[in-house]
Amino acid sequence: MSDAHAEHAEHHPTWSTYWKVALILTVITVIEVWCYYLPAFVATPYFVPTLLILSAVKFAIVVLFYMHLKYDAKLYRVLFTGPFLVAMATIIVLMFLFGKFAIHLSLLT
Amino acid sequence: MTATAADVGHGYTTTGLPHRKIAIWAFIGSECMLFASLISTYLIYKGRSIAGPFPHEAWTDPSTHHVYKAILNIPVTSCSTFVLLMSSLAMVLALAAVENRDVPKHTLGDRILGSSKLWLFTTAALGATFLSFQAYEFTSFVHEGLTIRTNLFGSSFFTLTGFHGAHVTAGVLWLLTMLGIDFKRGLGPKDALNVDIMALYWHFVDVVWIAIFTLIYLIK
Numbered sequence: 001m002s003d004a005h006a007e008h009a010e011h012h013p014t015w016s017t018y019w020k021v022a023l024i025l026t027v028i029t030v031i032e033v034w035c036y037y038l039p040a041f042v043a044t045p046y047f048v049p050t051l052l053i054l055s056a057v058k059f060a061i062v063v064l065f066y067m068h069l070k071y072d073a074k075l076y077r078v079l080f081t082g083p084f085l086v087a088m089a090t091i092i093v094l095m096f097l098f099g100k101f102a103i104h105l106s107l108l109t
Numbered sequence: 110m111t112a113t114a115a116d117v118g119h120g121y122t123t124t125g126l127p128h129r130k131i132a133i134w135a136f137i138g139s140e141c142m143l144f145a146s147l148i149s150t151y152l153i154y155k156g157r158s159i160a161g162p163f164p165h166e167a168w169t170d171p172s173t174h175h176v177y178k179a180i181l182n183i184p185v186t187s188c189s190t191f192v193l194l195m196s197s198l199a200m201v202l203a204l205a206a207v208e209n210r211d212v213p214k215h216t217l218g219d220r221i222l223g224s225s226k227l228w229l230f231t232t233a234a235l236g237a238t239f240l241s242f243q244a245y246e247f248t249s250f251v252h253e254g255l256t257i258r259t260n261l262f263g264s265s266f267f268t269l270t271g272f273h274g275a276h277v278t279a280g281v282l283w284l285l286t287m288l289g290i291d292f293k294r295g296l297g298p299k300d301a302l303n304v305d306i307m308a309l310y311w312h313f314v315d316v317v318w319i320a321i322f323t324l325i326y327l328i329k
Contacts, residue, residue: 022198055323083138087145
C-alpha cells in the first residue's frame with residue numbers, strides 16, 4: 001500500500017522547487033499590494049483584470065506544485081477541476097443575474 | 110497497476126488509488142462550491158450597504174456626524190497573507206520530511222529539512238499567527254463600529270472570512286494532532302498518506318485565502 005504512495009511521491013518536486021515556488025508566490029503578492037497603492041493604476045480599467053490574473057496564477061501555482069496536481073493521478077485532477085469549474089460558473093452566472101456584469105445588447109446589434 | 114481484492118480491503122480502490130485521497134479531493138471539490146457561494150454573496154452585496162462603515166471609503170454618519178474611516182487594513186492583511194503562504198511552504202516541507210524519513214541525513218541542512226516535527230510545528234505556528242491576525246482584525250472592526258449586523262458588507266464579510274477562519278482553526282488542530290503523533294511514535298513513509306491528506310486540506314485553505322485577499326481586500 002505504502003509502495004503505491006511512494007510511487008506517486010517519487011514524482012513530487014524537490015525541496016529547491018518548493019522554495020522557488022514560495023519565492024514566486026511572495027513576489028506576486030508584493031506586486032498585487034504594490035498595484036493597490038498606485039492610484040493612477042487603480043483608476044485604469046486594467047487594475048481589476050491584472051489583480052484577477054495575478055491571483056489566478058498564484059492559485060494555479062499552489063494547486064499544481066504544493067497540492068501536487070501536476071504530478072498526481074488524473075482522477076484527482078478531474079475531482080478538483082470539475083467542481084471548481086461549476087463553482088466558477090456559479091459565481092459568473094450570479095454576477096450576471098444580480099446585475100454586477102452586464103452585456104450591452106445595443107453594442108451587439 | 111491492478112488492484113487486488115486485498116488491496117481494496119486495505120484502503121485502495123479498484124482505480125489503484127487510495128480511497129482516502131480520492132475522498133479528500135472530492136471533499137475539496139465540494140468546499141470549492143461552498144466558498145463560491147460565500148464569495149458570490151459578498152460580491153452581490155458589495156456596494157449595496159446603505160450605512161457605513163465601508164471597506165474602502167470613509168463614511169460620515171448623517172445623524173451623529175461621526176466620521177468612519179475605510180475599514181480594511183491592507184498592510185495587516187498583506188502580512189497575514191504572507192504568513193499563510195509561508196505556512197504552505199512549511200507544510201510541503203513537512204510532507205517531504207515524512208516521505209524521506211528513511212533517507213540518511215549527512216549535513217545539518219539535511220537534518221533541518223528532514224525534521225518533520227520542525228515543519229509541522231512551523232506550519233501550525235504560522236496558522237495560529239494567521240488566526241491571531243484575523244482576531245485582531247475582527248476586534249478592531251468591532252471597535253470601529255462594524256459588526257455582523259451593521260450592514261450588508263459586515264454580514265457578508267464576517268460570514269465569509271469567519272468560515273475561512275473556522276477552516277484554518279480546524280487545520281491547526283489537525284496539524285497539532287499530527288505533531289503529537291510525531292512526538293509519540295514518529296511519522297515515517299507509512300504515514301505519508303495521512304500527512305498528504307492533511308497537507309491537501311491545508312493548501313486548499315491557502316488557495317481560498319488567495320482568492321479572498323484579491324476579491325475582498327484589494328479590488329475596490
